[in-house]
Amino acid sequence: MDRLLALCSFAISVGIVSTATAANPKAAPADVKAVTDKAYNFLKSRQSADGSFAAKFGGPGITALTTAALLKSGHGPDDPVVAKALKYLESFIKPDGGVYDRGLANYSTCVAIMAFAEANEGGKYDAVIEKAAKFVRTLQYGDVAATDAKYGGTGYDGRSRPDLSNTQFFMDALIASGAAKNDPALQKALAFVGRSQNLPGESNELAFAKKAGPEDRGGFVYNFLEADDEKSRKRTPTGGLRSEGAMTYAGLKSFLYAGVGKEDRRVQAALNWIRKHYT
Numbered sequence: 001m002d003r004l005l006a007l008c009s010f011a012i013s014v015g016i017v018s019t020a021t022a023a024n025p026k027a028a029p030a031d032v033k034a035v036t037d038k039a040y041n042f043l044k045s046r047q048s049a050d051g052s053f054a055a056k057f058g059g060p061g062i063t064a065l066t067t068a069a070l071l072k073s074g075h076g077p078d079d080p081v082v083a084k085a086l087k088y089l090e091s092f093i094k095p096d097g098g099v100y101d102r103g104l105a106n107y108s109t110c111v112a113i114m115a116f117a118e119a120n121e122g123g124k125y126d127a128v129i130e131k132a133a134k135f136v137r138t139l140q141y142g143d144v145a146a147t148d149a150k151y152g153g154t155g156y157d158g159r160s161r162p163d164l165s166n167t168q169f170f171m172d173a174l175i176a177s178g179a180a181k182n183d184p185a186l187q188k189a190l191a192f193v194g195r196s197q198n199l200p201g202e203s204n205e206l207a208f209a210k211k212a213g214p215e216d217r218g219g220f221v222y223n224f225l226e227a228d229d230e231k232s233r234k235r236t237p238t239g240g241l242r243s244e245g246a247m248t249y250a251g252l253k254s255f256l257y258a259g260v261g262k263e264d265r266r267v268q269a270a271l272n273w274i275r276k277h278y279t
Contacts, residue, residue: 036073043070044081051084059101060092064111071118086119090128097131105157106139106166110173117176133177136170142188149206149224152192163223164196168250171257181259190258193251196220198243199269211240218269219243219277220251248273 043066047053054062067085075082089112092099099112113132116125141150141162153162154170171189179186194203197220198212208227213236221241226232234242252270260267 039073040070040075040081047081047084051086051088053085059104059108060089060099061104061108061111064089064099064108064115068111068115068118071115077119077121077124082119086115089115093128093132094135097133097135099132103157106136106154107156107169109136110166110169113173114176129177133174133179136173137185140170140185140188141192142185146191149195150192152188152190154189154192161223161225162192164193164220164247164250165222167192167196168254171254175257181257186258190254190260193220193254193258194266196222196224196247197251197266197270198240198273199266201265203266208239208241211236211238212243213238213240215276216240216243216273218248218271218273219245220247220270222247243273243277245274245277 043053048055052060052063053066063085067082067089070079070082070085071077077083077086089099092101092108092112094100098105098109100108109132113129113136116129116132119125120129136154139158140154141148141152141159144151150162152167153164154166155162156166167189171186171193174183174186191203195206195209197204197218198209198216199218200209200212206224206227208221208224216236220243221234222244224241226234227239227241229235232241234244236242248270252267252274255264255267255270256262262268
């Protein structure tokens with residue numbers, strides 16, 4: 001059930017309903033509201049007394065993601081469910097600017113920034129967002145050589161192993177905090193995103209991408225360092241790595257957020273992979 005909670009909140013947060021409505025102006029507002037009301041009621045039924053959601057899974061992270069989802073779907077900061085969740089999140093704000101419990105500092109802080117940005121009426125959370133954004137910037141592998149495979153990436157905690165999932169949330173958070181597309185931190189993250197794509201070329205010279213077969217070409221991987229782990233279930237018979245759906249969405253979104261054009265070969269390759277594997 002907790003897994004369903006996370007998936008439900010994420011679905012709303014990425015604007016599936018609002019995007020579908022924009023693409024289909026004939027969609028009846030009542031039908032859209034019926035869908036979002038069901039999601040709201042489901043999430044409301046899973047909220048704990050302290051305002052949290054699934055707190056045992058990483059402290060404030062899922063609560064922040066769910067709060068951002070509720071705010072994006074039209075429930076304001078004064079909504080009882082949202083207000084309780086925001087108060088819970090505020091209790092995790094650290095002196096260093098991060099919003100986390102005992103771990104998952106990057107992930108938790110990034111999704112908290114997204115939630116506070118959505119709730120920032122009258123600039124209430126300006127200082128919180130600014131300090132949190134400064135904190136997550138310190139977690140990026142931005143001070144290593146550009147030739148280092150980890151360059152630009154971000155992991156769950158401090159200088160832990162970077163991955164595409166954490167890096168996409170890092171980029172989302174900086175955008176939410178007001179960073180421009182040409183922000184140096186976003187451009188460094190873009191380099192890591194490029195290395196996470198099964199597409200050999202100027203932006204990815206790593207061996208795993210060169211070993212990608214037709215079925216994986218253009219998609220993205222969660223952690224390209226797994227290519228060196230012979231026991232990884234994500235390795236292909238040729239020594240490459242399997243592309244993953246969620247990570248391909250993350251990579252495509254990150255490219256666009258960082259200003260990469262729709263006609264860029266990397267974007268087109270990602271779209272082609274999605275077309276081949278969409279069901």
